[in-house]
Amino acid sequence: MxxxxxxxxxxxxxxxxxxxxxxxxxxxxxxxxxxxxxxxxxxxxxxxxxxxxxxxxxxxxxxxxxxxxxxxxxxxxxxxxxxxxxxxxxxxxxxxxxxxxxxxxxxxxxxxxxxxxxxxxxxxxxxxxxxxxxxxxxxxxxxxxxxRPTPSKHSRAIVKALREQGRDDVAAWMEASGTTTAARPVARLTPQERLIEERTGIPLDDLRAAALAAWRESDDGAGFLAALRARGLDLREGRSGPVVVDGTGTAHLATRLVGAAARRADGSRIPAAAVRERLAGLTLQTHGETDGRQAGRDPLRDPGRAAAPGGPGGHAGARGDAGGEVPHRDAGGFDADRGRHGGRGVGDALDRLVARPASARLRARMRMLPPGRNAELAAAFAAVRARTWIAVPGHTDVWGLPLVEPHRRV
CATH class of the missing domain: 3.30.930.30 (BirA Bifunctional Protein; domain 2)
Known part of the structure; x- marks a missing residue:
């Protein structure tokens, strides 16, 4: 199952x-x-x-x-x-x-x-x-x-949990099948990698093979970078270390890409420490600063898909710009330029909050209250709205909005 x-x-x-x-x-x-x-x-x-x-x-x-x-x-x-x-x-x-x-x-x-x-x-x-x-x-x-049970890398942990929960029958069935002693299965793609492959149209196995070939024909970081570029790829600095950038501008963590390729090729994974050591002397541009393609290349004539002969040949990548770039993704699949940039900063968030209608702000506050408080708040809010409010000259709050006070009748 x-x-x-x-x-x-x-x-x-x-x-x-x-x-x-x-x-x-x-x-x-x-x-x-x-x-x-x-x-x-x-x-x-x-x-x-x-x-x-x-x-x-x-x-x-x-x-x-x-x-x-x-x-x-x-x-x-x-x-x-x-x-x-x-x-x-x-x-x-x-x-x-x-x-x-x-x-x-x-x-x-x-x-x-x-x-x-x-x-x-x-x-x-x-x-x-x-x-x-x-x-x-x-x-x-x-x-x-x-x-027989479906093979799982968690078989031993599952058997232990089943026995703790009183399902000795299921645990014994799993042990009798040999699933707890068999070699752990390794999926070709994680769910996230499968989504990336569908989005870019570039088979990850082809990308891994190209990265491994570049690794094996080079002795240092500069050689690895040159070999990658000869295959239509590039090397940048990502959030978690160097990333290999494919023809669509999508980044793949170099240690994971090379290690997984070696394990599939001959069963021996290249350690992440070995990849980091070889690339330690390189000065790499941060992924996301430019479009992720090599300088001097014409993206319309050479979109950099040499690593994926079966991939799309057009210059527009999935969800990309006119050059096939997908600048909003990094090796972890998150926004490459997130936080205080591109309309996502603290000031922009406050502007959006202030611009919301008063009724929307009230509903948001009411959702956070414990049960039973909504009616009390609604009654209090109605009483406050019934009063007349005037602005206090020369005084604003931290967002620049004028402060108000109840109108005092003389």
């Missing part, structure tokens, strides 16, 4: 992803705790309900596939059992959600989008969520008659 999950801010793109027509069929689920008639509206409603939470990633997108090899006959029953275990494990039994069931290549799997923010403003705990979801999957596989 395979499951996956990702936390985020939600948005229309998520809803459109669940409705994408490349599936053989899409069946929209009946939502819980939501009133919007369509999936896009339901996701928007989830986001709105989560605004009072103490997190910037309040939306939890989870999908489950009972068995890619169709060894579980009762697909619907297995999914229902897994979701029941999942909601109990993460305390989401009363949280609103929406979603869809997809059928693709004869496989029936289900997506759900949950709000992690509780009515009190607290956020559901998703720590160690990957291993926890894997444990639930092993339970369902055992209960629905799969002959």
């Amino acid at each position: 395979i499951s996956g999950a990702e936390r985020g801010k939600g948005g229309d793109a998520l809803a459109k992803h669940l409705l994408k027509p490349e599936n053989d069929s899409v069946e929209v689920l009946t939502p819980r705790g939501l009133g919007s008639p369509d999936l896009i509206g339901q996701v928007r409603e989830l986001v709105a309900l989560s605004l009072g939470g103490r997190t910037d990633r309040p939306v939890y997108h989870v999908h489950v596939d009972p068995d890619p090899h169709l060894a579980i006959a009762d697909n619907d029953g297995a999914r229902a059992r897994w979701w029941a275990l999942f909601e109990r494990e993460f305390g989401l039994g009363s949280q609103p959600y929406c979603g869809a069931v997809h059928v693709k290549h004869a496989r029936r799997h289900e997506h759900r989008v949950y709000s992690l923010v509780r009515p009190s403003g607290a956020v559901a705990d998703t720590s160690w969520e990957y291993a926890r979801r894997e444990r639930l999957g092993r339970i369902v596989e055992f209960e629905f008659g799969m002959p």
